[in-house]
Amino acid sequence: MITDYKPAVNFNHINYSVDGIHILKNITESFPEGKITTLVGPSGAGKTTLLKLCNGLLSPDSGEIYIKGKSISSYEPVELRQLVGITLQSAPMINGSVLKNLALPLELQGRELIEKDAKNLLHDVGLEEEFLHRPIKDLSGGQRQKVSIARTLVNRPQILLLDEITSSLDRISQQEIEELIVKINQKYKTTIIWITHNLQQAMTVGNYTWVMMKGEVIETGTSDLLHSPVNEKVRHFLKGEVK
Numbered sequence: 001m002i003t004d005y006k007p008a009v010n011f012n013h014i015n016y017s018v019d020g021i022h023i024l025k026n027i028t029e030s031f032p033e034g035k036i037t038t039l040v041g042p043s044g045a046g047k048t049t050l051l052k053l054c055n056g057l058l059s060p061d062s063g064e065i066y067i068k069g070k071s072i073s074s075y076e077p078v079e080l081r082q083l084v085g086i087t088l089q090s091a092p093m094i095n096g097s098v099l100k101n102l103a104l105p106l107e108l109q110g111r112e113l114i115e116k117d118a119k120n121l122l123h124d125v126g127l128e129e130e131f132l133h134r135p136i137k138d139l140s141g142g143q144r145q146k147v148s149i150a151r152t153l154v155n156r157p158q159i160l161l162l163d164e165i166t167s168s169l170d171r172i173s174q175q176e177i178e179e180l181i182v183k184i185n186q187k188y189k190t191t192i193i194w195i196t197h198n199l200q201q202a203m204t205v206g207n208y209t210w211v212m213m214k215g216e217v218i219e220t221g222t223s224d225l226l227h228s229p230v231n232e233k234v235r236h237f238l239k240g241e242v243k
């Protein structure tokens with residue numbers, strides 16, 4: 001169990017099921033504040049489900065989730081969405097310019113994105129200001145993913161959830177995204193929770209890691225555990241014997 005740090009997200013005996021299938025089983029763990037924690041594990045382990053519980057997209061059947069010490073159910077939906085941002089592998093974009101896409105989260109809240117702030121967001125993700133007025137359809141996969149991250153940053157979330165954000169990108173774009181997430185974590189002290197199938201990436205970018213299998217958190221600790229896990233099932237998984 002990770003206990004050295006103040007928790008940003010705390011799960012207390014969380015269970016979640018769909019149609020009688022027990023997907024998350026009695027999860028009691030914390031994501032440390034201001035750190036990068038990666039979630040690794042075989043396909044179907046429950047990683048995405050766990051992430052969706054952190055921003056209220058799903059609710060547990062039983063147990064309690066605390067975000068920054070407060071029960072998740074005590075947050076207003078808008079407040080929670082601002083506090084906890086999520087970026088997906090292929091986030092949907094609307095037709096039109098980068099600016100139009102960046103402005104979307106605020107427009108949905110009846111607010112406006114001023115151009116100076118939009119330029120700052122582009123700067124945070126390593127894109128030149130000139131990208132602001134480019135049509136989204138003309139962007140490369142890596143550039144599009146950077147815009148998607150910038151759009152999540154519009155609300156300046158204190159907790160950022162990332163689901164497989166580099167899996168469809170080439171090596172260079174993948175590395176750029178890794179660097180920019182680490183930079184965001186350091187600059188804004190954002191808590192990052194990052195699902196990845198890339199174990200090398202988990203070791204490089206993460207301070208901590210959770211290994212999940214069949215709805216359970218099997219082993220947690222600093223990312224070094226991926227070099228020398230204690231649990232035998234985790235050793236099999238890391239050797240590629242469990243997909």
Ligand SMILES: Nc1ncnc2c1ncn2[C@@H]1O[C@H](COP(=O)(O)OP(=O)(O)OP(=O)(O)O)[C@@H](O)[C@H]1O
Nearest residue numbers: 018019021023041042043044045046047048049050
């Ligand atoms: N709405 C749903 N209805 C039925 N089954 C679901 C639903 N959502 C998730 N599951 C099942 O729950 C299990 C966990 O899914 P989840 O997507 O959380 O796993 P994951 O670890 O993120 O997998 P992957 O690495 O492949 O994305 C899977 O067996 C999945 O089929």
